[in-house]
Amino acid sequence: MxxxxxxxxxxxxxxxxxxxxxxxxxxxxxxxxxxxxxxxxxxxxxxxxxxxxxxxxxxxxxxxVNTYNDPVTNTAINYGVEAYIDYGPAKDFFARFDVPTQPVVEYVQSVGSTVYVDAASGTVLPNISAPPVKADQLAALQTYLTVVEQYTPYLLPGYWNFPSGDDIPADMLLPWGDFEAKYGVQDMYPIQDLIDGGASPNTTTLYAMMNFNEPVVSGYLNGTMFDPLPFxxxxxxxxxxxxxxxxxxxxxxxxxxxxxxxxxxxxxxxxxxxxxxxxxxxxxxxxxxxxxxxxxxxxxxxxxxxxxxxSSSVLWVGVVRSNFIPDNTAVTFIPGADAPPYTVEIGWSGTSGLSEIFFAGAGYTEDEGKQAVVDAFLLLVSAGTFAPPEGEEAVAEVVAFTDHTGLGFxxxxxxxxxxxxxxxxxxxxxxxxxxxxxxxxxxxxxxxxxxxxxxxxxxxxxxx
The missing domain is CATH 3.50.50.60 (FAD/NAD(P)-binding domain)
Known part of the structure; x- marks a missing residue:
């Protein structure tokens, strides 16, 4: 003492x-x-x-973990953490508090269509390649699983056993794009994007594997990811x-x-x-x-x-209510030379009239970030990409907005x-x-x- x-x-x-x-x-x-x-x-x-x-x-x-409780539909929108891996003590922790679980909801009700637009103008980009067919995505993911599972002892439950020097597996030090090409797993990218946002080709493979590890991949392939019930x-x-x-x-x-x-x-x-x-x-x-x-x-x-x-990654997540984004639709803004100094992604929430959003923009206050999100939504209307119901003005309101800024390797x-x-x-x-x-x-x-x-x-x- x-x-x-x-x-x-x-x-x-x-x-x-x-x-x-x-x-x-x-x-x-x-x-x-x-x-x-x-x-x-x-x-x-x-x-x-x-x-x-x-x-x-x-x-x-x-x-x-962020939840927006929509007063219009009486629905809970999980716009932060959206799914759980059946790994370690996860299900026991839910059981401890008498919270039932169910098969994962978010990836089952995945987006039906993604619209790719120019970030500066909001107009549809016609020459974006269609994603690989689902069978090819799953085949690539299965191949990736056979590679990543051999590195599980270095990644889970932490990096206690990660080696140094020449003992680090060469695969883990490759640029991600080179790793994908080496094993021919490029077709899995839509699934990776859905789960963890994907990785750039220059990312060191170790850092991509941290987020896209064996329990995550096998959980997706085997259908063992879960959510609480109710969601x-x-x-x-x-x-x-x-x-x-x-x-x-x-x-x-x-x-x-x-x-x-x-x-x-x-x-x-x-x-x-x-x-x-x-x-x-x-x-x-x-x-x-x-x-x-x-x-x-x-x-x-x-x-x-x-x-x-x-490095610090500036990220805000939230929910937007609008009257012009179609249900079951996501929007990806593709930046060009004249793109704004921030990124907005629009996803399907599972509830009509509500979209989940991601906003990344260094130096923006909360109010400035919200306004940038509203501007991005309304840009889609002025560009003619989407339209509100006849006789109605376009409405876009940020109803939830939470800071998820953090550090990354x-x-x-x-x-x-x-x-x-x-x-x-x-x-x-x-x-x-x-x-x-x-x-x-x-x-x-x-x-x-x-x-x-x-x-x-x-x-x-x-x-x-």
Whole structure:
């Protein structure tokens, strides 16, 4: 306890003008209430009997799980996480909260047609090649599965066993386009696009495999992916929220932290300005280690050397209500030389009049992003690509819009060979701090839960 008392002193000294409204002492502090943070909190408290607290910036748990409850149709639109892999503890976690499951909904009700338009004008591009027939897509995917499954020990449940130097398989270091050509699997791209958004030809194959790994591919081919019943992904997190109760501090962020080998202390502030000083022997960081998120943690040189090399992907997801996008239709905007400095993708939500959207545009505020999305929708009307019902004005309204900005791998092949992933994983346990979440393993919820299960026993060592 002497070390924790020392940590309290330094944390308070660092922000001497702030006198905390409350102090707490816990076994484990968890930063972030997304998939990994929620799962860790439930397991640590319920299965290991530890005293935990979750610090969550938003007003609810779930992270990238986002649900829009449409008041017109009384339908839940899952516009964040849309499906689960039957891998690791996934189904057990749903069963724990008495949430039934069903065969995957999203990929069954896939898009009937995709319209390709010029991003600047909104007009239809007539010369876009039709995708391969479904039989050819599936054959290519089956071939890919025979290749990727041999690399599963390097990818799952995390990158603990990933090699370095000349021991890295040559396939994993190829540009993705070269890998596809080598094995003749180019025809699988529509399925890959549907599941994970696809990969550019220059992407290092390892990074494509992280998102398109064996459980994902076999789950698609074998029909074992699943969804909750009813199809509302927020039910699981709502029940976890009820269970954890006051052990979650919502609308709260860390403003200062002290970490060393004797323990950690964090000063937390909520939206109303109230502060809480929390001390614990262990810290579990379960949010994305973006520069903004980790700034209060006072990273050391080793941590900075790792996290500064990741790229930030600016992404917003949402739902738009319109009266002119046909049902069962997606729209892909193809950028040309005069394209706007952002990307919009329109997908079918499964509910008439509602489209799921993706918006990527660095430097845009939330309001600017929403307006850019509306402009892209209305561009399709002014170009004559779609039209509202006769006698009606075109309407496009963003009814849900959520930030999914995060970090992604794009380190060079040379960095991988020099042991970057080993350098990254060496951070685990340093300064009484452990890390989990989508950066540390393939980013699907099922993978994240399985990876978290590898972290918890290590985190608990020496914690009586």
């Amino acid at each position: 002497r070390g924790l008392a020392s940590s309290i002193f330094f944390a308070v000294s660092a922000v001497a003008t702030i006198v905390p409204n409350k102090t707490l002492q816990k076994d484990v502090i968890i930063l972030g209430g997304g998939a990994s943070g929620t799962y860790a909190a439930v397991r640590l408290r319920e299965d290991y009997g530890k005293d935990v607290v979750v610090i969550e910036a938003r007003t609810l748990l779930g992270g990238n 509302n992904n927020s039910i699981l997190y709502g029940r976890a929220q009820e269970l954890l109760g006051e052990d979650v501090l919502f609308s709260s962020q860390v403003i200062n932290a002290t970490r060393d080998d004797s323990g950690v202390s964090v000063l937390v502030q909520d939206d109303a300005g109230a502060t809480t000083l929390i001390t614990a022997p262990r810290l579990l960081v379960a949010f994305q280690p973006t520069a903004a998120n980790v700034a209060p943690l006072a990273l050391d040189g080793a941590e900075n050397a790792v996290f500064s090399t990741f 794009d380190q060079s092949v040379e960095m991988l060979q020099q042991g970057f992933i080993q350098q990254m994983y060496a951070l685990q346990g340093q300064r009484s701090t452990w890390w989990t979440g989508a950066l540390w393993c393939p980013g699907y919820s099922s993978n994240v839960w399985a990876f978290t299960d590898t972290i918890l026993p290590q985190l608990l060592q020496g914690l009586d």
